[in-house]
Amino acid sequence: MPPATNPSPPPSPITTPSPPLSTPSSPPPPTPTPSPPLPPTSTPPSFYPSPPPSSEAAGEKRVKCKNKNYPHCYGLELSCPSGCPEQCEVDCVTCSPVCNCNKPGAVCQDPRFIGGDGITFYFHGKRDQDFCLVSDSNIHINAHFIGKRDQNMKRDFTWVQSVGILFDNRKLFIGAKPTSTWDDTVDRLTLAIDDETISLADNEGAYWQSQGLKITRSKNTNAVEIEAEGNFKIKAVVVPITEKESVIHRYGITQEDCFAHLDLSFKFYALSGEVNGVLGQTYGENYVSRVKMGVVMPVLGGDREFSSSSIFASDCAVARFSGESSEKSKYASTMNCASGMDGRGVVCKR
Incomplete structure (x- = not known):
């Protein structure tokens, strides 16, 4: 009786292992199939280098x-x-x-502003025209916009090519020279005080100083830091529109002109509560942002309100310049601002 029952169970375990043995032998060919996902990863290299x-x-x-x-x-x-x-x-x-362009007081790119209140907005203005950025009793800053018409939009693509600054009965000019092919080892920066050209050696740290105004190269070419004692500090860098930027934003920039322009960072030491201008108003005492929040590209209008007749004219509708220092509280220039990303969600404390 026992021998008859023992032979019957073994056949079933013997037959079941044989199918698994044949199936594992087939998976090895399919295992190469996971490698095809690697080719898709080769598409991003135009934007990111292949490994992280x-x-x-x-x-x-x-x-x-x-x-x-x-x-x-x-x-x-x-x-x-x-x-x-x-x-x-x-x-x-x-x-x-x-990033200087991500701090309050920045004016960069297609003019992207970060106000004294920390809110990021854009002001496009119009090409080949001048607009008042800051106007107070002791300082007035105009910017000259260059640009390119976009046939699919109702506005120009614009950038700040130069700024004219009035302060202490003086005139300071900062500009980017037009250029076709960009080479960062070639200086494309123009500086002048009271119509006299300022020449700086092409060496980081080279400086020029006169009557409380100091201009220092922050790198060998195309970047300076300018400080007027007790009034303002400006960081200015000449940058081009790169081919990559042109493709991404559809600027249509050609090799004939790379639209060299200024990226600017402002810090003010003596603003009053009545300060105005595209950027200046954001430091004002009772300023409430007019830009539409919650959109990808909050834009500030007011072309006529901020338009100036020339780079050194203080005739915009919101002009406050008198050439005299304000006796009012300088609270606006002493705000301490901290930001998370891109100037959004900034908290400012006096």
């Missing part, structure tokens, strides 16, 4: 803290953030790279 982009692979600029008062950070080399891979500086206090 490292700072050097992405061509990001590396910058250093140059302030010896911060020994924990001095000389330390850091990579620019992805938001400004080719243009940034180190905040030696926090020992981190920062």
Whole structure:
């Protein structure tokens, strides 16, 4: 009786293992199929380097803290953030790279403004015209816009090509020279004070100084820092419209003109509550933003309101300039602002 029952169970386990043995042999051919997903990853290289982009692979600029008062950070080399891979500086206090175009007081790109209240907005103006950026009793800043007509839109693509600044009975001019092919080793910056051209050696740290005004090269070419004692500080960089930018934004830029323009960062030391202008109004005492929030590209209008007759004219409708220092509270220029990203959600404290 026992021998008869034992032979019957073994046949079933023997027959079942044989199918699995044949099936595992077939999967090895299909295993190459997961490799096809690699070709799709080869499409992004036009925008991103194939492996996860490292700072050097992405061509990001590396910058250093140059302030010896911060020994924990001095000389330390850091990579620019992805938001400004080719243009940034180190905040030696926090020992981190920062984009000047993402801080309050910035005027960059297709003019993208970050107001004193920290809100980001665009003001397009019109090409080949001048507009008042800041107007107060002791300072007036106009910007000359260059641009290109977009046939599919009702406006021009515009950029700030130069600024004219009136202060202390003086006239300061900062401009970007027209150029076709961009070469950052060639200086395309123009500077003049009271109609006299200012010449600086093409060396980082070279400076010119006169009557409380100091102009210093922040790199060998195309970038300066300008400070008028007790009044303002400006960081100005000449930049081109790159081929990549032209394709992404459909600017239609050709090799005949790269539309060299200024990226600007302003800091003010002595503004009154009545200050006005495209940027200046955002530092005003009772200013409430007029831009439509919650949209991808909040745009500020008012072409006529801010239009000036020339680069040094203080005749815009909102002009406040008298050439005299204001005796009112300077609270607006002493606001301390902190931002998360791109100037949105900024908190300002006096």
